[in-house]
Amino acid sequence: MGVLANKGEKVKVRVRVNGVWYERYVSPRMLLVxxxxxxxxxxxxxxxxDTTTCGACTVIMNGRSVKSCTVLAVQANGADILTIEGLAQxxxxxxxxxxxxxxxxxxxxxxTPGMIMQTYFLLKENPNPTEEEIRxxxxxxxxxxxxxxxxxxAVKDAAGRMRS
Amino acid sequence: xxxxxxxxxxxxxxxVYPPDFAYYIPNSIYEAVDFLxxxxxxxxxxxxxxxxxxxxxxxxxxxxxVDLNPLxxxxxxxxxxxxxxxxxxxxxxxxxxxxIVNEKLPLLSMVIRKVGDMQVRxxxxxxxxxxxxxxxxxxxAVTLVFDADIVTTSSSGNRVIKARDFFKGPFTTALAKxxxxxxxxxxxxxxxxxxxxxxxRRAGDYPLVSVAVAVKLKxxxxxxxxxxxxxxxxxxxxxxxxxxxxxxxxxxxxIEDIVSKVVEGVNPPSDTRGSSSYRKExxxxxxxxxxxxxxx
Numbered sequence: 011m012g013v014l015a016n017k018g019e020k021v022k023v024r025v026r027v028n029g030v031w032y033e034r035y036v037s038p039r040m041l042l043v044x045x046x047x048x049x050x051x052x053x054x055x056x057x058x059x060d061t062t063t064c065g066a067c068t069v070i071m072n073g074r075s076v077k078s079c080t081v082l083a084v085q086a087n088g089a090d091i092l093t094i095e096g097l098a099q100x101x102x103x104x105x106x107x108x109x110x111x112x113x114x115x116x117x118x119x120x121x122t123p124g125m126i127m128q129t130y131f132l133l134k135e136n137p138n139p140t141e142e143e144i145r146x147x148x149x150x151x152x153x154x155x156x157x158x159x160x161x162x163x164a165v166k167d168a169a170g171r172m173r174s
Numbered sequence: 175x176x177x178x179x180x181x182x183x184x185x186x187x188x189x190v191y192p193p194d195f196a197y198y199i200p201n202s203i204y205e206a207v208d209f210l211x212x213x214x215x216x217x218x219x220x221x222x223x224x225x226x227x228x229x230x231x232x233x234x235x236x237x238x239x240v241d242l243n244p245l246x247x248x249x250x251x252x253x254x255x256x257x258x259x260x261x262x263x264x265x266x267x268x269x270x271x272x273x274i275v276n277e278k279l280p281l282l283s284m285v286i287r288k289v290g291d292m293q294v295r296x297x298x299x300x301x302x303x304x305x306x307x308x309x310x311x312x313x314x315a316v317t318l319v320f321d322a323d324i325v326t327t328s329s330s331g332n333r334v335i336k337a338r339d340f341f342k343g344p345f346t347t348a349l350a351k352x353x354x355x356x357x358x359x360x361x362x363x364x365x366x367x368x369x370x371x372x373x374x375r376r377a378g379d380y381p382l383v384s385v386a387v388a389v390k391l392k393x394x395x396x397x398x399x400x401x402x403x404x405x406x407x408x409x410x411x412x413x414x415x416x417x418x419x420x421x422x423x424x425x426x427x428x429i430e431d432i433v434s435k436v437v438e439g440v441n442p443p444s445d446t447r448g449s450s451s452y453r454k455e456x457x458x459x460x461x462x463x464x465x466x467x468x469x470x
Binding site: 011012013014015016017018019021037038039040041044060061062063065068074075076077080081082084085128131132146147149150151 | 191192193194195196197198199200201205206209219222223226227230231237239241243267290291292293294296297377378
């Protein structure tokens with residue numbers, strides 16, 4: 011028989027986030043983004059629109075970018091998750107982070123974690139994207155400071171750094 | 175419901191959780207449909223890219239969520255003699271990655287490449303879009319162009335529903351309470367030309383109007399014509415009678431006639447994206463553009 015958790019009951023969720031396994035008991039309605047922020051304290055992932063539009067909450071789940079405001083924490087049970095906190099290695103920024111910095115690809119910075127995680131997925135899928143492919147790949151991420159031009163420059167730059 | 179949905183979506187939304195629900199993880203398809211049959215107000219969850227926003231916006235209230243995601247046997251793409259079968263849990267991402275889909279179903283690839291955005295396509299499924307039956311869904315419209323066989327499973331067994339019999343109204347399908355979509359079979363259309371034209375007000379939004387076209391020509395004469403529209407009616411829309419009436423005619427000489435006839439059978443909704451008459455105008459324009467481009 012399958013497993014039923016009634017209303018008000020909590021469900022065990024085990025996830026590997028940035029290489030570390032975590033286990034928590036959560037309500038089935040808890041969203042992945044709130045699990046990351048409130049349960050694990052990883053507040054690098056942002057909540058923007060909360061309606062699957064803006065992409066600020068983008069994280070990598072089992073190798074693919076997802077909008078964590080539209081994934082239940084229970085759906086991530088057993089998953090491998092990478093957030094913005096997991097990119098830098100040994101206090102050295104990831105090439106995508108460095109490229110965003112060097113190209114002034116952020117103003118207020120709120121959309122940046124999502125932009126960077128989506129770029130991470132995009133470049134994993136397509137290490138040498140054209141400008142059009144970059145624009146299509148980032149179309150689910152909204153920047154309200156209107157820094158798109160620099161963001162696209164940063165993605166191009168990051169792609170070059172990661173290939174070399 | 176559609177109007178309410180569109181209206182609430184951006185106007186009265188505040189940060190909320192989905193309502194409290196009970197959560198069921200089935201071990202098999204049978205357990206899933208059995209559960210759906212026995213419990214009231216239960217909904218299956220696939221990619222969740224429509225269901226979760228609708229729950230958060232309180233457009234929908236459910237008591238039970240049946241999580242289909244552990245049913246890995248529903249995640250596949252397989253090529254058969256004259257159709258392609260896509261399992262219900264195959265994500266848009268995987269469908270787009272599949273080289274046989276790109277080769278054999280170019281129209282499907284063309285349309286679903288524009289569904290939502292990359293993150294949404296990493297989670298969302300075709301079957302989920304069909305079961306949700308949003309009248310503005312491009313996936314539903316293109317499935318209707320193929321008139322695909324929608325394979326379903328319920329406690330009483332499997333059955334096949336033709337796409338043209340599947341959509342009953344906005345967010346309403348022919349599925350019974352204890353029935354889920356388990357696969358979709360897209361016929362392989364050989365010798366057709368395809369096109370897809372979509373008008374969207376903002377990146378990532380639902381289309382105002384979109385049209386998917388499949389046309390078979392012999393020396394410029396129409397042998398088969400299929401037009402599938404999203405956003406113009408209570409369900410995805412195909413003007414079957416209009417399509418039929420142009421068989422045997424030259425496409426080049428018929429474009430303007432087709433354009434004026436396709437809008438006759440619909441009364442598009444008026445909402446925040448556009449009025450009914452504006453939608454009709456856009457419908458004419460996308461049809462003209464799509465058919466002209468097919469002509470090359």
